[in-house]
Structures are given as C-alpha cells and as structure tokens.
Amino acid sequence: MEQTLSIIKPDAVKKGVIGKIIDRFESNGLRIAAMKKVQLSETQAGDFYGVHRERPFFKDLVEFMTSGPVVIMVLEGEGAVLKNRDLMGATNPKEAAAGTIRADFAESIDANAVHGSDSLENAGIEIKFFFDKSEVL
Ligand code: ATP
Ligand code: MG
16 A cells, blocks of 8 residues: 655645545545645745755746645555556646646646655655644544
C-alpha cells in the first residue's frame, strides 16, 4: 500500500470542482486517508515548491498557490504515487490526455488544478510537510 500527497489547487477550489476531483480518486481505488482545506502562506508555498526556487516561474507559482484556499489530501492505494500522476495528466493541460483531471478541469500550466507527489520518496516528505502522523487515518 502506498501513500501520496494530493493538492486541489486554488483554481479548482474556486471553480467548485472539489467533489468531482475527489470522485476521480475514489472511483479509481485511491482512499482519502487525510484531508484539510487551508490557505497557504507565502512561506509554506515557497518551501513546499522549494526545488523550483531558482526557476523563472517560481514567483508566479507561489503567487498562484496562495491566491485562495487549497484542499490537501493523503491518498492511499496500490501504486498510489503513479496512479495519482496518471489520473492528473501532464503538467500543461494542453498536453494532458483526454479524461485526465488536468484535461477536464485545468486552464493553463500555471492554473493546473492539482498537485501530486512525483515519487514515493517525495510523497513521504510532502505528507510530513502537511500532516501529523495522527491525522492520517
Ligand atoms: P505539481 O508539482 O504541481 O504536481 P508537476 O509535478 O506536474 O506539478 P513540476 O515540474 O513539479 O510539475 O512544476 C510545479 C508547478 O510549476 C507546475 O504544476 C506548474 O504550475 C508550474 N510549472 C512547471 N513548469 C512550468 C513552466 N515551464 N512554466 C510555467 N509554470 C510551470
Ligand atoms: Mg511536481
């Protein structure tokens, strides 16, 4: 059983598609092991995407991720990391396969609806970043 971190980003929360996105996870064998709605601070968003700090899009990314509340979840299931990335689709929604979350709910490479951990190692780090062990059930 794997766990991975998912974030429903501010664009999708504003659009009112939290339920539709969660349905994609639950319908595909991913259980919600933890969930909360939060407003990220600039520091939190910057630290979370710290690997991208030197990239040209970093400032826009932090601005976007703090532009409204997000829903943060721990998803659990067999091969959860890859399964979630498959359900999400490509980073740029214009390149995302039909039927993926980003193809269906995202507008642009900046406002791309969801985040998902990209490896099992990063999933562990990202889950710890947002949740205490006692909150993952
Ligand atoms: P996420 O980490 O949010 O799940 P990802 O793993 O598909 O997305 P990353 O390479 O980790 O993609 O980039 C993190 C975020 O930074 C992307 O979701 C996107 O919003 C933004 N981003 C990445 N590459 C670019 C780019 N070339 N131009 C603009 N924004 C970008
Ligand atoms: Mg990433």
